[in-house]
Amino acid sequence: MRVYLAGPDVFMPxxxxxxxxxxxVCRRHGLTGVSPLDALADEPxxxxxxxxxxxxxxxxxxxxxSCVALIANLTPFRGPSADAGTVFEVGFMRAxxxxxxxxxxxxxxxxxxxxxxxxxxxxxxxAGWRDGEDMLLEDFALRDNLMIDGAVLASxxxxxxxxxxxxxxWSDLSAFEACVAALATALGQRG
Amino acid sequence: MRVYLAGPDVFMPxxxxxxxxxxxVCRRHGLTGVSPLDALADEPxxxxxxxxxxxxxxxxxxxxxSCVALIANLTPFRGPSADAGTVFEVGFMRAxxxxxxxxxxxxxxxxxxxxxxxxxxxxxxxAGWRDGEDMLLEDFALRDNLMIDGAVLASxxxxxxxxxxxxxxWSDLSAFEACVAALATALGQRG
Numbered sequence: 550m551r552v553y554l555a556g557p558d559v560f561m562p563x564x565x566x567x568x569x570x571x572x573x574v575c576r577r578h579g580l581t582g583v584s585p586l587d588a589l590a591d592e593p594x595x596x597x598x599x600x601x602x603x604x605x606x607x608x609x610x611x612x613x614x615s616c617v618a619l620i621a622n623l624t625p626f627r628g629p630s631a632d633a634g635t636v637f638e639v640g641f642m643r644a645x646x647x648x649x650x651x652x653x654x655x656x657x658x659x660x661x662x663x664x665x666x667x668x669x670x671x672x673x674x675x676a677g678w679r680d681g682e683d684m685l686l687e688d689f690a691l692r693d694n695l696m697i698d699g700a701v702l703a704s705x706x707x708x709x710x711x712x713x714x715x716x717x718x719w720s721d722l723s724a725f726e727a728c729v730a731a732l733a734t735a736l737g738q739r740g
Numbered sequence: 741m742r743v744y745l746a747g748p749d750v751f752m753p754x755x756x757x758x759x760x761x762x763x764x765v766c767r768r769h770g771l772t773g774v775s776p777l778d779a780l781a782d783e784p785x786x787x788x789x790x791x792x793x794x795x796x797x798x799x800x801x802x803x804x805x806s807c808v809a810l811i812a813n814l815t816p817f818r819g820p821s822a823d824a825g826t827v828f829e830v831g832f833m834r835a836x837x838x839x840x841x842x843x844x845x846x847x848x849x850x851x852x853x854x855x856x857x858x859x860x861x862x863x864x865x866x867a868g869w870r871d872g873e874d875m876l877l878e879d880f881a882l883r884d885n886l887m888i889d890g891a892v893l894a895s896x897x898x899x900x901x902x903x904x905x906x907x908x909x910w911s912d913l914s915a916f917e918a919c920v921a922a923l924a925t926a927l928g929q930r931g
Contacts, residue, residue: 560876562867602880606890610834627857627871628819633885636824640831643801666818676753680818682910685751689793694824699797719873 550736551581552729553613555639556622557632559585561719574726578733583616585609609634613641617736618648620728623693623708624718625655629663630693643700650732651701652724653692656712660688707731741927742772743920744804746830747813748823750776752910765917769924774807776800800825804832808927809839811919814884814899815909816846820854821884834891841923842892843915844883847903851879898922 552575558567568584575582589608596604613619619642626632631639631653642649655662660678663686664671670681678686691698692708701708709728713721743766749758759775766773780799787795804810810833817823822830822844833840846853851869854877855862861872869877882889883899892899900919904912 557875560878562870562874562876600880602882602886603890603893606886607894609887610891610894613835626875627854628821630819630824633821633824633827634887636827637831637834637885637887637891640828641835643828644804644832644835663818679753683753684748684817684910685753687751689791691793694828695793695797696800696825696828699794700801700828702794703798703801719875 550579550618551583551616552732553583553585553616553619553638553642554622555585555613555619555635557624557626557635558622558719560632570722571725574722574729578729580729580733580736583612585612587612609638610641613638614645616642616647618642618650618706618732620725620732621649621651622725623651623653623697625653625662625693629659629666631697636694636697639697639700643704647704648706648732648735649701649704650706650708650728651692651697652709652711652728654711654713654718654721654724656710659691659693660686663687705735741770741809742774742807743923744774744776744807744810744829744833745813746776746804746810746826746833748815748817748826749813749910751823761913762916765913765920769920771920771924771927774803776803778803800829801832804829805836807833807838809833809841809897809923811916811923812840812842813916814842814844814888816844816853816884820850820857822888827885827888830888830891834895838895839897839923839926840892840895841897841899841919842883842888843900843902843919845902845904845909845912845915847901850882850884851877854878896926 554571561567572582621639623631671678709724711724745762752758763773812830814822862869900915902915
């Protein structure tokens with residue numbers, strides 16, 4: 550069964566090696582990992598006229614539609630939340646009604662990460678913590694924005710978190726493997 | 741016609757006043773703005789047992805499904821990209837195949853915003869700019885991650901950008917109004 554592997558892993562220095570490593574874990578659990586970097590078997594010929602970024606976006610959407618589930622690397626990326634492209638894809642798959650699983654190598658809760666990101670530039674008000682622009686900090690003891698955690702849980706998925714040392718932030722695959730194992734079990738039980 | 745108003749506007753100090761202001765603009769253009777803060781007419785009774793964050797997430801998903809289009813406030817939020825909840829909702833609506841429009845009060849391109857966010861901690865390599873963790877900077881002369889720009893364009897939407905002074909970053913509605921006007925025209929032409 551095909552599973553889409555969303556994440557900022559495509560930005561790593563060796564994105565093809567990384568995709569191969571993620572796919573090898575999937576294979577060990579009886580699943581076929583689909584990378585955003587994979588070619589599309591039946592790419593429409595009229596996409597050739599589009600700019601590269603447009604083609605990549607359409608290709609990823611087609612990959613997601615071709616998969617029975619999605620696994621997202623939700624490790625925070627340049628801010629308190631996960632990578633924007635990854636979050637987009639989580640929302641996309643959630644609308645399709647299929648399982649979304651997530652993993653992260655940052656064990657902190659979203660509110661704590663946001664506080665750390667703001668680096669002291671937050672103040673406590675009666676309505677909750679606010680940043681320097683008076684914008685509220687979401688604080689529901691979740692892993693990321695409530696749409697993400699909510700979608701994962703409502704879809705029948707789960708979130709897995711690891712706490713590797715800093716140098717393992719993008720390489721450690723223990724939470725990913727736990728995620729793949731749980732998805733394989735869930736898909737097996739569904740039949 | 742109902743249009744979902746995605747954005748970090750819900751985090752502003754006066755979120756209900758803000759929702760009313762956005763809806764007033766929609767009304768002027770013949771559209772019905774739907775805010776994430778709106779009650780759901782037919783909320784399932786079994787949601788009462790869920791935690792508040794879960795209910796909010798399900799309610800927003802239901803609101804999006806009830807709308808013919810989505811307008812997203814893509815003004816960058818705590819990082820180079822738009823608010824994570826907003827990006828999730830853009831992906832969700834894109835999967836439903838309906839028009840997604842976006843607006844932002846930050847005129848910079850995504851790559852330039854990311855450079856500013858990294859504040860000098862980026863280096864130029866043969867494959868492009870990389871951050872301190874060796875992760876690539878996306879650089880396609882777009883407004884945000886390519887999944888977002890790509891979805892807006894593929895859906896028949898458009899992006900509108902304003903450049904208000906700093907104190908108007910969250911209050912200026914000129915780009916929003918341009919967005920609403922363009923959507924109203926697009927929906928009118930579709931009939």
